[in-house]
Amino acid sequence: MKLLMTEERERAIAIGLITDRTRRQQGEEYLDELVLLADTAGAVVVRKVFQERNRINSATFIGSGKALEVGRLVEDEKIDLVVFDDDLSPVQVRNLEKVIKCKIIDRSGLILDIFASRAKTKEAMTQVELAQLQYLLPRLTRQWTHLSKQYGGVGTKGPGEQQIETDRRAIRTRISRLKEKLEHISREREVQRKGRKEMIRVAMVGYTNAGKSTLLRLLSGADVLVEDRLFATLDTTVRAVTLGPAKTILLSDTVGFIRKLPPHLIASFRSTLAETAEADILLHVVDVSHLSFEEHIAVVNDTLHELNAQGKPTIYVFNKIDKLADRSLLHGLSKEYSPAVFISAERGLNISSLKQELLTLAAHDSSEQTISIKQSDYGTIAKLHEIAEIIGKEYENNSVIVRFRVSQKNMDRLKKLLGKRFTVAGQD
Ligand SMILES: Nc1nc2c(ncn2[C@@H]2O[C@H](COP(=O)(O)OP(=O)(O)OP(=O)(O)O)[C@@H](O)[C@H]2O)c(=O)[nH]1
């Protein structure tokens, strides 16, 4: 990990909440993750503050006493930035800004910042900008002077109501433009995906830093970016992987997930995540050496739900076993998560068992079918060419008997399409 010198980095305070529901230890783990996020964004956390509260304070989130205390810390310790682990309402930010005289940012803001600095492709940059503007819009208030500077507006007092209205309009126009642009990109992507319909598509998913890109690199030999930092990958890469003779699948690697990923971000990354949503099989990659790996699994499963990608045949890939001092816990995991494999993508350990599991699932997922269609039914014949791999055709009277290989998903689509006309001529 490339660290900047401490003097060049912004000095930050990280604030976490401990409520009845979140135990102290869990609160500390959450805050450790926030420290890592702050580090990724280029700040160094010099102080961690916990607020024990059972109810969140609607005016200041942490309560006015605590806010004053943080305000004093900021002055005494020359702090540039206060980061909250939870999302703040625009009102809370405004109230906090009265007593804490430095930049205040919440978890979503921080994640958006990291995504913005990481985005390299046109698609990722458009998606991040859209999410950022949607996050910004309700937060545009008198206190907020950034846009007014950028747009050459009022200087010291913050923008007037009129200026804010102009800014809001500008943002809304930009949001519509970005949405149109994304619509266009997503149509291009759809055409690309259609061209790959006949191969089995496997998508890797997982918490950020679990080792997805390392695994893609190992399996496909592709030169993809691997880094020990959060959100190294922000795009989707698809590569062909050969599992055995005449058995090639398409494997995709995509953006990692994290606890409390801002909803705007998930929504605007839909075109990047479409490969995941449409995959036939998922590889859920888990960093099993991480203390909170089970919570990570739950977060990833929840995010899959939001993407409508839950319930697909899934292999749990427990990665980084080389980092485990004690591997006895793996036995229990293989009972709880099935099918599961235990690998090290970095050291290349147990990769053959992963390939074997994939072959098994892939064989389950597709089957060879034969159906008889009227020769005049061009629509169905065309559809069949589109969603299945045609193996052979025989003509008989007015009918054509087609043998094809099809995934379970496309077979279901076909059955729906044909309805009563669906007659299986034979099947193996
Ligand atoms: N010890 C060990 N380290 C690993 C293993 N696999 C990956 N890593 C390291 O974990 C870090 C993250 O790996 P990546 O492959 O970039 O993780 P990712 O899941 O693609 O992460 P994002 O793109 O940020 O979501 C890198 O420093 C890798 O070298 C492993 O099996 N063992």
Ligand SMILES: [Mg+2]
């Ligand atoms: Mg990656």
